[in-house]
Amino acid sequence: MSVSSKYKGRPIEELISAGFYDPEKRLVRAIKGFDLHVWSRDWQIEGILRMLFHVLDPEVAKDPKNLVVYGGSGKAARSWEDFETIVDTLMSMNKDDTLVIQSGQPVAVFKTDLRAPRVLMSNAMLVPKWADWKYFWELEARGLISYHQMTAGCWAYIGTQGILQGTYETIGFAAERHFGGSLEGRLVVSAGLGEMGGAQPLAIKMLGGVALIADVDRRMIERRIATGYLDTWTEDLDKAVDMALRAKERREAVSIGVLANAVDLHNKLVKEGIVPDIVTDQTPAHDPLAYVPAGLSLEEAERLRKTDPDRYIQLSKQSMARHVELLLTHQLRGAVVFEYGNNLRKQAYDAGVEQAFKIPGQMEFLRPMFEEGRGPFRWTSLVGDPNDIYKLDDVILTVFSRNWRLVRWIQNAKKYVKFQGLPARVVYLGYGERAQFGKIVSEMVRRGDLSGPIWFGRDHLDAGSVASPFRETEGMLDGSDAVGDWPVLNYALNTAVGATWTCFHHGGGVGIGYSLHAGFGMVVDGTQLSEEKALRVFTVDPGMGVVRHAHAGYPRALKTALTKGIKIPIREMLEAKSLRVSEEAWKEGRISEYTYKRVKEDWKDYEETKKNLRRLY
Numbered sequence: 001m002s003v004s005s006k007y008k009g010r011p012i013e014e015l016i017s018a019g020f021y022d023p024e025k026r027l028v029r030a031i032k033g034f035d036l037h038v039w040s041r042d043w044q045i046e047g048i049l050r051m052l053f054h055v056l057d058p059e060v061a062k063d064p065k066n067l068v069v070y071g072g073s074g075k076a077a078r079s080w081e082d083f084e085t086i087v088d089t090l091m092s093m094n095k096d097d098t099l100v101i102q103s104g105q106p107v108a109v110f111k112t113d114l115r116a117p118r119v120l121m122s123n124a125m126l127v128p129k130w131a132d133w134k135y136f137w138e139l140e141a142r143g144l145i146s147y148h149q150m151t152a153g154c155w156a157y158i159g160t161q162g163i164l165q166g167t168y169e170t171i172g173f174a175a176e177r178h179f180g181g182s183l184e185g186r187l188v189v190s191a192g193l194g195e196m197g198g199a200q201p202l203a204i205k206m207l208g209g210v211a212l213i214a215d216v217d218r219r220m221i222e223r224r225i226a227t228g229y230l231d232t233w234t235e236d237l238d239k240a241v242d243m244a245l246r247a248k249e250r251r252e253a254v255s256i257g258v259l260a261n262a263v264d265l266h267n268k269l270v271k272e273g274i275v276p277d278i279v280t281d282q283t284p285a286h287d288p289l290a291y292v293p294a295g296l297s298l299e300e301a302e303r304l305r306k307t308d309p310d311r312y313i314q315l316s317k318q319s320m321a322r323h324v325e326l327l328l329t330h331q332l333r334g335a336v337v338f339e340y341g342n343n344l345r346k347q348a349y350d351a352g353v354e355q356a357f358k359i360p361g362q363m364e365f366l367r368p369m370f371e372e373g374r375g376p377f378r379w380t381s382l383v384g385d386p387n388d389i390y391k392l393d394d395v396i397l398t399v400f401s402r403n404w405r406l407v408r409w410i411q412n413a414k415k416y417v418k419f420q421g422l423p424a425r426v427v428y429l430g431y432g433e434r435a436q437f438g439k440i441v442s443e444m445v446r447r448g449d450l451s452g453p454i455w456f457g458r459d460h461l462d463a464g465s466v467a468s469p470f471r472e473t474e475g476m477l478d479g480s481d482a483v484g485d486w487p488v489l490n491y492a493l494n495t496a497v498g499a500t501w502t503c504f505h506h507g508g509g510v511g512i513g514y515s516l517h518a519g520f521g522m523v524v525d526g527t528q529l530s531e532e533k534a535l536r537v538f539t540v541d542p543g544m545g546v547v548r549h550a551h552a553g554y555p556r557a558l559k560t561a562l563t564k565g566i567k568i569p570i571r572e573m574l575e576a577k578s579l580r581v582s583e584e585a586w587k588e589g590r591i592s593e594y595t596y597k598r599v600k601e602d603w604k605d606y607e608e609t610k611k612n613l614r615r616l617y
Contacts, residue, residue: 011039011091012084020053021087026065026080028056030421032384034452042095043382043453044500044530045118047523049090050382050422051155051455052076056083060159060421062195069157070195071508072290074149078104093118103145104153115533119501123148126506131513133287150460150508154519155501157195158378159420160229162459164199165409166366166376169428170340172207172405173365174278177594178336183209185251186277187244189269189330191262192342193220193230197282201255202229206412211255212244212276214265216292216301221257228418233257237268245274263294263319266326279330279337280362285320285344286511288312293319317351324348324356331359338362341461341471343510361474364592370472371549371556373431373542375462378424379441382523383452386423390414391450395440396427426459431546431564434538438524442534445526453525456534460508460517463545465490468515475590477553477599478581484516486548491518493544497536553578555599555606563609578603 007013007023014037015021020029031037031050038045055076056064067075067083077083082105089099089106098112101121124147126136139145151157175183186209190200193215201224204211213230215221224230231254234240240258247254258265262283269276284290292301293315304312324344331337338360339345349356369375381388393410400406406427413425429437444450458465466472469481491504499520508517520541524534543566549557550568555578561568568574582603586596 011088014091015053015087023080023084027058028053028064030054030057030060030384032422034383038091038093040093040095043525044095044523045090045093047382047453047455047525048119048155048501048521049087051380051521052083052086052090054380054421055152055155055157057421060157069149069152071149071152072194072284072287073147074152074508075104075146076148076152076155078143078146082106090119104148105146114529115498117495117499117501120495121153121501121503122505123153123503124506124512125504126512131506133289133512136507136512147507147512148505150505150517151457151519153505154457154460154503154521156378156457156459156503156519156521158380158422158424158426160195160198160202160224160227161413161417161420161424162376162378162426163196164203164229164417165413165426165428166459166461167199167340168203168206168409168412169369169405170362170365171203171278171280174336174338175207175209177365179277183207183277184253185248186210187212187248188278188280189213189244189265189276190280190282190340191215191265192282192284193217193224193257194282194284198224198227198229200280200282201231201257202416205231205253205255206416208253209277210244210247210252212240212258212265213255214258214260214262216259216261216298218259218298221259224257227420228416229255230257231255233259235259237265240265241268241272241274261292261294261319263323263326266323266330270326270329275333276330276335279327279335280340281323281327281344282340282342283323283344285323285342285347286507286509286514288316288320288347291316291320291347294322295319317347320344320347321351321353324353324359327359328353328355338364341468341509343470343514346470346510346514360592361471363472363474364595367549367554367595368556368598369428369430370463370545371554372560373463373546373557374428375430375542375545376426376459377429377434377437378426378457378459380422380424380455381451382422382455384422385451386419388450388452388454389419389423389425391444392425392441392454395437395444399437399440400429400433422455429542431539431542431560431566434542435535438534438538439531442524442526442531445524446531453523456522456524456538457520458541460505460519463542464548465519465541465545466515466517468510468517470510470514472515475585475595477585477591478551478577479585479590480552486544487516487518490541490544493540494518494520494537497540498533499537500533550574553581555603559602559606559609562606562613
């Protein structure tokens, strides 16, 4: 590819010439193969470069021409100039340099240490008094800040698969609780087929159910069809509903998309007395400028968003209020309804729907795993070899063969998941398991059993990396939902033990003002140093998840800490706290009856575990 004079002599020229970046078309392609492009010849830095290019590959990103990876407006860099400068910097850094990034903009390079991270970033952070969308947008318009969601700005997004397992596990737990573990002959209705919501139809199909998912954007529907996450679609609401009901009657596992607004779909179901088995939502409700109000076409919404944003926000909130009212009607009629975590309930509550929080959040189903430090751990083949992923699938099936959920997921993922960008996999691994698996992978890379280095990371939606009172930390036993120390400590620990890069963000998932969260990237390149650092990262990272939940009073977390050897200096104090806060949370109505009973059973199990340990020692 010819290179314009603007890029002559710059490090990025090599990647332009190789066809990985076209600055005129703003086209980025995932870097694959064995050739190193960074001048340090260091996979620790090359891995960062490749993950940045990966998240902006058109196969992966929602709107790559505008640097948007997913989640409405979650960007990989603040501007194209910043992207190019980040690339130049990574390519020319020394092995012991650290690049500092502030909201998608490279601000400094310091000489640090080989054991230190190569990149440190903080994204969209605001002093709490000013932490709202209005002030954020003012700063964004002045070029002082930008929004990076969760794994978009941390360069850890792996395409729709990244949310697929979380969706699969969440809906799977709902199916176990209410339908005996299977969705066969069950109808699940939702909306949103973007880079997050696009996982819903396949997750539901994997569990044997019928998925009926609305989206207002034809491009998102066609993208899900092309990637195999959606089976079929129609523009006709009547036809879509009829198809779903027929499939349910035949007990057929199928996913159906419909080009329609969520409000229109739910309104039709309510008017016709059709009660789905499960209802949730993954529209971009966290950002009122990204949510499309009922009554507007996509084109009309795009125009109004530009010409009168205040009016647009008003219409969005009115539409969200109606959206939640319809979900409450489904719930009243017997459907299992939950919010997946897009802040839809809070937006509706602020718009006058006082009963919005009668709808539970997704943590009603996922929290027991978080209490064990279990969460969405992911990896990619940095050289782009899908066979490396399949080899590691086999390792998972062998090493963790007793974990039937994990085995079921890997079998389904191998069958259904199409890779986007660099081939990748995500699984829910807990404390101890991540380090065990990381050690195996490092040895395989060193021996040449794999084609090349492996990148590891995770979603920010993890056990100890986030404070988000309307999602991950909703309804904590001790009421510590909004305590932000935990993600800060997670970020600090992962930095201290030498992750390849570490990230601290604000506003991901639920929007500005509502969450703080941390992420990391770890390149395992077969060297002894990378292995030592990885084992520490893969220990302290999920370990903080266990500690966070133990300090909130969850006996399952206390048991995990006790049996896994995590040292908690005030364990006896936390035992007394656990008994107290679970009763308080139940009396105050902050937890469901199911959670209250579960926690009581977990306490009995913890007490029995302590007795058995005393007998042994």
